[in-house]
Structures are given as structure tokens and as C-alpha cells.
Amino acid sequence: MSKTRLAQAVAFATLGASLTLPSLAHAEFIKDSKASLELRNFYFNRDLRHTTAAQQSKREEWAQGFIFKAESGFTEGTVGFGLDAYAGLGLKLDSSDERAGTNLLPNSFGDEGPGEYSEASATLKAKISKTVLKVGGLMPKLPSVSANDSRLLPQNFLGGHLNSQEIAGLTIDAGQLKELNQRNSSDFEDLGVNSTGGIRNFKFGSNGNQGNDFNFAGLSYKWQDNLTTSYHYGQLEELYKQHIFGLVHVLPIAEKQSFKTDLRYARTTDDGRSNIDNNYFGAMFTYALSGHSLGLGYQKMSGDTGYAYLDGTDPFLVNYVQIGDFASKDETSWQARYDFNFASIGIPGLTFMTRYISGDNIDRGATLSEGKEWERDMDIGYIVQEGALKNLGVKWRNATVRSDALGELDENRLIVSYTIPLL
Template identity: 85%
Template sequence: MKKTSLALAVAAGTLGASSMAQAEFIKDSKASIEARNFYFNRDLRHTTAAQQSKREEWAQGFILKAESGFTEGTVGFGLDAYAGLGLKLDSSDERAGTNLLPNGFGDEGPGEYSEATATFKAKVSNTVLKVGGLMPKLPSVSSNDARLLPQSFLGGHLNSQEIAGLTFDAGQLKELNQRDSTDFQDLSVNAAGGIRNFAFSGKGNQGDDFNFAGLSYKWQDNLTTAYHYGELEELYKQHIFNVVHVLPIADKQSLKTDLRFARTTDDGRSNIDNKYFGAMLTYALSGHSFGLGYQKMSGDTGYAYLNGTDPFLVNYVQIGDFASKDEKSWQARYDFNFASIGIPGLTFMTRYISGDNIDRGDGVAEGREWERDMDIAYVIQEGPLKNLGLKWRNATMRSDALGELDENRLILSYTLPLL
């Protein structure tokens, strides 16, 4: 792990926090450990005999999270901590590269890896400042937790909820630790996984700090609007607008509308230029949900976001994000919660996404792609195995950008409260 001035500041905060023995600091503390067993299999059907034909690995992860309360007084202080351990159960040189473990094709990597961060926090009224290890979940930047260990950042994040219904966020991220890495790295743009048409000068696809700010206002229980700004210094600036409305229709019936628009431009050392529009309509009836989504990219490039994070796109799914240059895509989705028929804990989801009009360059026919996903999940509700979660995720993708992929993920997880 890199030694940065920020990390040293966190260490100093940790030493200071050790003397905090006040009642609220202890009483409001909580901690848990999650055991996550993950099997990943991706069949690369488009490759030749000389290339990697399959990525297949099995690993066991342990995720410890601890959060203190705040000390008493006008300004309260606290400390959070995160630690992760990944253990290799099965891998090989020919099957590596699933992002479960720190390895790649031709090198199955170490048998284990670990990481840890600390976060110093201060609170005044309903405003909280956190400095150190962060896992933000915002439209402008959202930490990815789709593998063995979560992605994390080093930086500062201010969250304020002083006015009823209004949430304000602002901060700066300095470095990130990818989900299959133990080292903090410089920030960059996600330029893989599609046809983006990005071009970079100077230091290439490597930015400086990531600055973010945003406002979200809940007008009524069923209506929320939001604006968020993100800037990866020297590479891109992004403005994101979002409206979410839920219309009650009748008993156990509703229609949810989720509208999104983003404008992204360069910040000096890139050609990034993108307009994004997305819409998702979801009709809910008892345990059933039926969704229709549409997504459109326009401009000189595809959609830009921080490497490895979850982009704020309605058609960002298990494998693809359908965010290539000029791409248009639609989605049909169905969810069912079996609690509505007396089987709590069991859920099912399936969706189909189709994209076309991808700009593949001069003289090349426009690209197309489609993906079909299915999730089946069950959380045991009682008995000695209560809260044990089991999930099967299956996906098939056929893409001019990504190739032909068949994928299965089997995930067992159990979270044990410690405090």
C-alpha cells in the first residue's frame, strides 16, 4: 500500500481517536465480518486456440467493517476501519484473470492477498466529514463490489443533510484500490470494454485528483431530483441530472420512472465528448416487476467514468455497459419476489439488452451487441444457517466490441455481526 500524506493524516487521526473513551463513541459502534465464497467462470468463445479460451477461478474472501459512534460535544469524532482478505481456492495460468484475485493470463498469482484502510470522521449537527478509506456510492463515482473484495479509494467526503429532504455531497479522491489489488493506484478513465474512441495526450489515460459534488432533493415521498458533478483533473468533466418518480396506481401497484442525462467534456488532455440519455420505466404488481429501459450515446466519444467503478447508466448490467460511441440500446427486465407467494428470501431476475448503431470507425459497418442475464438468489430465513445467502448469476453476451461470452457466477455469503 502506498504511503501518502493522506494516509499519514489518517494514521494521526487514528492515534487521536484511541483516547476517545466517551459513551456515545462506544454505544453507537458496530462491526461485522462477511465471508464471501465466489466461483467465477467466463467462456471466451470468440478466441482462437492460441489465446485464452476461459477464465475460471474459485476464491474465499473475508471482509471486516467496523464503524464507531461519535464522541460527545459540538464536534463529534469517530473512526471507521475496513480490512479484506482473499484466499485462492482454485486457479491456473491458463484460467486466471477473473478479477477475483491479483493475477492475469499466464500468471495465476499469489495464494492470498489482503488490504486495509482507516477512516477518520468528524460530525457537526447533520454534517459528516470522512477522510481516509472511502467506498462512495454516488452517480458521479460508485465503488464496485461485484467480485471477492470491494473497490476502495483514498480521499475526503463531506455529506450534509442539514435541510429536510436535501442531501449535499462534496469531496476529492486521490487514489483507488481495485477489487483484485492490494496497491493504491492513480486514477484513470475506463477506456476498455467497448468502442469509446478516446484519445489522450501527455500522461495518457492517467488523471490527477477526482473532484465531486452533488445535490439531491426529495420533494415528496415519491419524487426526487438530483444533480451531480464529477471531474477527473486534466481528463474529463461531467454533469449528471436525475429524476425519479414513483406513481402509486392501486394496492400493491406502482409505476416508477427513472430519467438520467449526463454531459461529459474533456478537461485539457483528452478528446472526451459525450451526451448520454437514459430512461427506465418499472411497473410493479405485488411480487412482480416489469421494466423497459432505453439508453442513447451521442457525441465524439463513448461514455467516460473512473476505471473499475459502476457507471450511472440504466443499461449497465452484468458484463456490458452499452456505452460505446453513438450506441443506442434498449432493455426488457422482469423481477419476481417469491415472498409474495409465501417464500421469503427467494428472488429471481432476468433481462435482455440489445444495442446497435455503434461507431466502429471509418469504412467499418456499425456494430451491434446483445446480452441476456439471469439472477436467482436465496437468503435462508431461520435456523442455524439464518442469513446465509446463495446466488447464481448467469449471462450470455454477443458483441462486436467485446466478443462472444458465456458466464456463470456462484456466490455464497454470510455476514456475522460482531457488535
């Protein structure tokens, strides 16, 4: 082939920009533009130790991803306009019917799927003063909705997002999401509630866990450099409404020494076609000394159901980790975490993390005893700091899970990434 699927996707995504550039070619539009291409090589192995001989015993795949992102500046004038573009291509390097289903590729157990898949989106943006409106492809990172980027290609949405920072220290967000493209799919689909991966006790009416539009709004205020509070609202029409409160405070103790407090509370109720009813409280306390960080986390679920969030996204939970979210009905969980940044001893770019999370009191119904689970994670990563391979990153992620909700899992991920600046 003389033209790859990635090149085709980029061409479609940026067609509008290329057609309008002659009329938009103002200095700031060009000067502030940037573009990059990330090469992401991903090996994933999950040993499903709890399965029987008749079921899938392992998920193991290897794939290569190409992630193109471009952001323009804004045209001059009272209202500035700009264009962003995203395109992704995933290539299968190794898979089989028996080992499919890692979410690296668009497949499942029994069907290793196609050899490649691609996706693309474009975003029109407008700016007045310090307020920006984006319409089109979005990858929000908010407590109410946070796009997941833990596989080969990132999850993305179609919708509109308004962000305003007119008042010093105050950030306001509002918008609506219409559809989402999952991290292992090339198609946009309706929004839904994540009801898998735990004991939620969710009950839905017609259309199951699929809802309509997702509306969101929120604000955060930085009272001081070391204190921020926030409130965010999310509504998946017909299924749930959610109010999220947060507080982050960093207490300086001495040079290279601090104590961080991260408090979170969420109240989630139904929106007419579900039984969703959940109270969530989470707290994470982290003591940092030079390159060392030691954290202790606590998470508590109460109400008639577990915690609800958009399917496939990253929930705003302190104990949401590599595999589990510890968000089942009535679950209480604790986390102990340790991080070390080797830059403190003269090896910049090398980092290490390990954590252990234990959850219990899971409501598994009247006929079963209370459930328990635990997860142990370890990450070690290195990013080359200089030379010809600058920005080349290598990360190994390991996890072990023993859970009445998820079963018994052993997992390894090896990720090699390299980002090439294009502009």
C-alpha cells in the same frame, strides 16, 4: 502461521482506534459502534467463445474472501469524532496460468498470481449537527463515482467526502478522491478513465488514461416521498468533466401496485488532455404488481466519444448490467427486465431476475460497419431468514453476450456469502 494476514490487516487498520479509545470512550462513541465480518466464497467461469486456439479460451477461478468492516459512533460535544476501519483478505482456492484473469485475484492470463492478497484502510470522521466529513478510506455510492463490489473484495478509495443533510429533504455531497484500490489488488494507484470493454473512441495525451485527482459535488432533493431530483458533478483532472442530472418518481396506482420512472442525463467533456465528448440519455420505466416487476429501459449515446467514468467503478447508466455497459460511441440500446420476489407467495428471501439488452449503431470507425451487441442475464438468489444459518446468502448469476465490441461470452458466477455481526 499463528496470525493470519487478515488479522494483521485488521490490526493495522484499527491501531489508531485502539490507541485513542481511552480518550474517546464517550457513551455515544461506544453505543453506536458496529462491526461485521463477511465470508464471501466466489466461483467465476467465463467462456471466451470468440477466441482462437492461440488465445485464452476460458477464465475460471475460485476464491474465498473475508471482509471486515467497523464503524464507531461519534464522541459527544458540538463536534463529534469517530473512526471507521476496513480490511479484506482474498485466498486463492483454484486457478491456473491458462484460466486466470477473472478479477477475483491479482493475476492475469499466463500468471495465476499469489495464493493470497490483503488490503486495509482507516477513516477519520467528524460530525457537526447533520453534516459529516470523512477522510481516509472511502467507498462512495454516487452518480459521479460508485465503488464496485461485484467480485471477491470491494473497490475502495483514499480521499475526503463531506455529506450534509441539514435541510429536510436535501442531501449535499462534495469531496476529492486521490487514489483507488481496485477490487483485485492490494495496492493503491492513480485514477484513470475506463477505456476498455467497448468502442469509446477515446484519445489521450501524455500519461494515457491516467488523470490526477477526482473532484465531485452534488445535491439531491426529495420533493415528496415519491419524487426525487438530483444533480452531480465529477471531474477527473486533465481528462474529463461531467454533469449528471436525475429524476426518480414512483406513482402509486393501487395496493401493491406502482409505476416507477427513472430518468438520467449526463454531459461529459474533456478537461484539457483528451477528446472526450459525450451526451447520455437514459430512461427506465418499471411497473410493479405484488411480487412482480416489469421494466423497460432505453439508453442513447451521442457525441464524439462513448461514456467516460472512473476505471473499474459502476457507471450511472440504466443499461450497465452484468458484463456490458452499452456505452460505446453513438450506441443506442434497449432493455427488457423482469423481477419476482417470492416473498409475495410466502417464500421470503428468494428472488429472481432476468433481462435482455440489445444495442446497435456502434461507431467502429470509417473502415468497419456499424456494430451491434446483445446481453441476456439471469440472477437467482436466496438469503436464509432465520435459524442457525440466518443471513447466509447464495446467488447464481448467468450471462450470455454476443457483441461486435466484446466478442462472444458465456458466464456463470456462484456466490455464497455469510455475514457475522461482531458488535
